[in-house]
Amino acid sequence: MIRHILLTSCLGFVSSVGFAGTPEWPQFRGPNGSGIAVGSNPPVTFGPEQNVKWKVPVPSGASSPVVVGDKLFLTAFDEGKLFTIAYSTINGRELWRAEAPARTIEAYHKTEGSPAASSVATDGKTVISYFGSCGIFAYGLTGKELWRYDLPTAKTAADFGTGVSPILIDGLVVLQRDEMNEPKIIALDAATGRPKWETRRQSSTSYCTPTVWDTEGGKQIVCGGYGRMVSYDLQTGEEKWSVAGMPSATCTTPVVGDGMLYFSGWSPGDTEDSEFKFPKFDDLLNPGDVNKDGQISREESEKTFLKGFFDSNDTNKDGQLTREEWDAMIKYMSAGKNSVFAVKAGGHGDITKTHVVWKKTKGMPYVPSAILVDGQYFMVKDGGLCTAYDAKTGKEIYVQKRAVANGRYYASPVSANGNIYVVSLDDGTFTVLKAGTDSPEVVAENPKLDEKTSATPAIVGDTIYVRTANHLWAFAEKR
Numbered sequence: 009m010i011r012h013i014l015l016t017s018c019l020g021f022v023s024s025v026g027f028a029g030t031p032e033w034p035q036f037r038g039p040n041g042s043g044i045a046v047g048s049n050p051p052v053t054f055g056p057e058q059n060v061k062w063k064v065p066v067p068s069g070a071s072s073p074v075v076v077g078d079k080l081f082l083t084a085f086d087e088g089k090l091f092t093i094a095y096s097t098i099n100g101r102e103l104w105r106a107e108a109p110a111r112t113i114e115a116y117h118k119t120e121g122s123p124a125a126s127s128v129a130t131d132g133k134t135v136i137s138y139f140g141s142c143g144i145f146a147y148g149l150t151g152k153e154l155w156r157y158d159l160p161t162a163k164t165a166a167d168f169g170t171g172v173s174p175i176l177i178d179g180l181v182v183l184q185r186d187e188m189n190e191p192k193i194i195a196l197d198a199a200t201g202r203p204k205w206e207t208r209r210q211s212s213t214s215y216c217t218p219t220v221w222d223t224e225g226g227k228q229i230v231c232g233g234y235g236r237m238v239s240y241d242l243q244t245g246e247e248k249w250s251v252a253g254m255p256s257a258t259c260t261t262p263v264v265g266d267g268m269l270y271f272s273g274w275s276p277g278d279t280e281d282s283e284f285k286f287p288k289f290d291d292l293l294n295p296g297d298v299n300k301d302g303q304i305s306r307e308e309s310e311k312t313f314l315k316g317f318f319d320s321n322d323t324n325k326d327g328q329l330t331r332e333e334w335d336a337m338i339k340y341m342s343a344g345k346n347s348v349f350a351v352k353a354g355g356h357g358d359i360t361k362t363h364v365v366w367k368k369t370k371g372m373p374y375v376p377s378a379i380l381v382d383g384q385y386f387m388v389k390d391g392g393l394c395t396a397y398d399a400k401t402g403k404e405i406y407v408q409k410r411a412v413a414n415g416r417y418y419a420s421p422v423s424a425n426g427n428i429y430v431v432s433l434d435d436g437t438f439t440v441l442k443a444g445t446d447s448p449e450v451v452a453e454n455p456k457l458d459e460k461t462s463a464t465p466a467i468v469g470d471t472i473y474v475r476t477a478n479h480l481w482a483f484a485e486k487r
Contacts, residue, residue, distance in 0.1 A: 031076035033466040036127035036173040037420055041219045041261050043379045045424040045467035052427055052440045054483035055455035061482040064100035069124035073466040073473040076130050080473060083137055085124040092137040104151035110141035112161045116169025123169060129176040134198055136181050140170030146201060155201035162187040166320035171215030180204060184231045186214040193240060205245035214258040221264050223353045230269060232258040249355045256344025260377040266399060270380055272348040272387050274372035277341025286338050287313050289331045304329040346372050366402025371395025377420040382444030388430045390416045394448050411448030412439035418462040427451055436461035436476050
């Protein structure tokens with residue numbers, strides 16, 4: 009591992025037009041990844057022609073907006089280079105961009121992934137960016153690089169690309185880096201970039217950002233991952249407890265509230281999943297194997313279940329998918345277990361049987377994380393299906409009710425002023441629901457933005473910030 013520190017005399021400097029204080033939307037999904045904007049009042053009706061405060065073009069990327077003061081931050085992939093970019097929240101003007109030099113861009117899925125998928129984290133003074141291609145970077149609010157921590161290019165399962173975002177807590181930058189070569193969780197000093205601790209992980213695949221749980225025994229970093237959820241001591245990196253039975257490709261982030269921690273996640277492969285089964289290799293051969301050679305080529309795959317995902321499954325990259333490759337993938341994925349559960353604090357070691365308060369197996373989302381709001385644990389999944397459980401008891405309030413726009417969902421729900429905002433992936437259709445109801449109650453069905461929307465929105469004050477495939481939008485009521 010190479011570590012390169014670029015300490016400057018302006019470390020911790022905040023410009024006269026900058027911001028020093030607690031950011032209102034400091035990381036992926038806002039305060040501690042909760043998705044909740046306390047005291048904010050964004051519009052519920054908005055669209056391409058309504059309540060547009062401003063709209064500006066942005067480079068490609070899948071990271072979500074992070075806001076501090078009058079600045080908004082994104083990571084981006086532009087003409088083969090990786091950047092952290094700052095925009096004005098007043099008018100959307102680009103303020104600065106800083107390149108993260110990478111010798112090699114990590115392999116990533118060209119339509120579903122991005123080498124700029126990780127959102128930044130900030131404490132109001134320092135902006136932390138992470139790229140799976142090259143490492144961790146720290147900037148002042150004016151764009152001055154303060155330090156960098158180089159990491160080798162990540163190797164992810166099926167070459168999908170990384171997705172985890174860093175968090176910044178109590179002067180520490182924490183990164184959960186689950187990848188095929190050297191999975192680990194690391195903590196760096198936020199002021200200098202120097203390592204504080206590093207702990208090896210067993211999980212070689214996950215795309216979820218960890219959360220902080222402030223317990224009586226001290227603050228813990230809780231990480232989803234392949235096979236297990238694991239909690240680490242914030243100050244030392246010591247493993248405190250684990251829960252078995254996690255999805256094989258965990259994408260969702262846990263949340264905390266009311267003295268408990270909640271998680272909901274699904275990924276294909278669970279052998280007990282009655283709604284989805286991987287096709288057997290012979291099922292792929294039937295429509296796909298045109299030349300009858302017992303293999304599937306990239307061209308042949310377009311006629312099968314694999315359409316658009318051939319490269320992710322051709323593990324030896326020889327242009328042919330074999331029975332051995334397909335069966336190995338199914339074996340790997342079938343080790344995962346899909347569920348929704350709540351964990352109480354205070355456990356040590358394997359707490360699967362002792363501290364899991366309730367557990368369910370319906371309504372789990374694949375990519376969007378669930379949200380804890382008004383005593384309910386709410387989630388949305390592909391097809392526009394919404395589910396809510398009573399947070400204390402796990403009682404079903406409603407399960408897989410089609411209440412929002414049809415289609416796929418990547419962005420996580422966010423909430424403000426008693427409402428929940430959800431946005432579909434393929435065309436950016438926002439639906440606003442009333443939080444805490446006994447059945448899904450639609451407040452507003454908004455016109456589509458007509459662009460792919462995979463990034464989770466940010467809400468600050470009276471404005472909701474939305475990143476689509478090609479633009480950054482700010483929506484606020486016209487005054």
